[in-house]
Amino acid sequence: MRVRLISLVVFVLVLAATALGVVLGRPHDEPVSEAVAVARDLLPPAASVAAIEDSGAVGTGYHRTFPQYVGELTVWLACTGEGQVTLAVSAVPAAETGSVKPRDVARTTAICAAEPVRTDFFGDPFTASLVFDLAGTGPAEFAFRVTSDTGDPVSVQDYQQVDLHGAFHLDDGGDEGYSVGGAIGPGSEPDYYGPLQEHGDFTVAAACTGLGTLELRVGDHREQVRCSWKPQRHDSKLSWHTGKAPEIYAQYTSASKAPANWAVYFLP
Incomplete structure (x- = not known):
């Protein structure tokens, strides 16, 4: 009888611990795609067609190159999860300028699960491309979008042609x-x-x-x-x-x- 009682108590404790673990672990068990969707939803509605946009889990070594666009460019950045993310944008000069060193043009930091942040910079037609570097602290997902005051985005290549x-x-x-x-x-x-x-x-x-x-x-x-x-x-x-x-x-x-x-x- 005593053995059965101990077994019953252990069984009940296991069930309770399992249930507690499921409840506490549920936020971390959400699929990444859902978390990324939350980050995207934090961005304000786009006023025009996006020239550049990306989203995903914050990791190490995010470094991507995108075309340059003309006009006044607006960047919105948001993240969900823990910590914060910083997005740095640099412009690569066109070959005819005689320079190969990228030039910093924008930088902004978003606090995760807070309001999205905005920064603006000029799309110089004498630059060839844009480089985006993103880093964060803590497990988080990010989303950013770039639009131009030209409305439909016009790349430097299209502008020059x-x-x-x-x-x-x-x-x-x-x-x-x-x-x-x-x-x-x-x-x-x-x-x-x-x-x-x-x-x-x-x-x-x-x-x-x-x-x-x-x-x-x-x-x-x-x-x-x-x-x-x-x-x-x-x-x-x-x-x-x-x-x-x-x-x-x-x-x-x-x-x-x-x-x-x-x-x-x-x-x-």
Whole structure:
């Protein structure tokens, strides 16, 4: 009888310990995918299509390379679990800059299970790629997202491959007159490009890649050109035969900080 009583007590204690262990261990037994989903849910709703996003368990040696995008880039970072995570972003210069050393452009730290954190940086079109390094303390899962103020993300590679010259449909070997233009950033003051170089009657053909509006001034002549990633040629007429040479100014306005490329041809 005594043996049976001891056995019964041991059996009850084992059941109690097992039940207690299941209850206490349940949070740590959740599948990683569920924990990662919680980290993703901590991020605010995306205002536009994500340029870069990633999530997973915080481990050692997270080091990934992503394309660079133009515009003002916003990073949201969140984590769930214990401790905190730090995300560092560096930009790798393009080969033509003559530099190979990555440059730190953003760094932010999120406390796990707290509000997500945000940081912003400029997507420099003269950098080739972005490197993300992430480290954390304690077992945790992370999620981050990068968006651009361009709306749909535009990579540096796509930005550089836009065929601005092709928008003019100029015949090879024909008289293309002369042209001015180049890269231009949004600003409150116009950029100066010198005086008109030749007398005559001209078709002023202008085109612009970007997201905003280019205002072109040649003396008293004014023209507004809508910029896009598929640039269209805009034509107007201009005559100059006597008097002081008209001076050329251009001003770019845009909700995005991404620069534009533009050109104008003075066709006889």
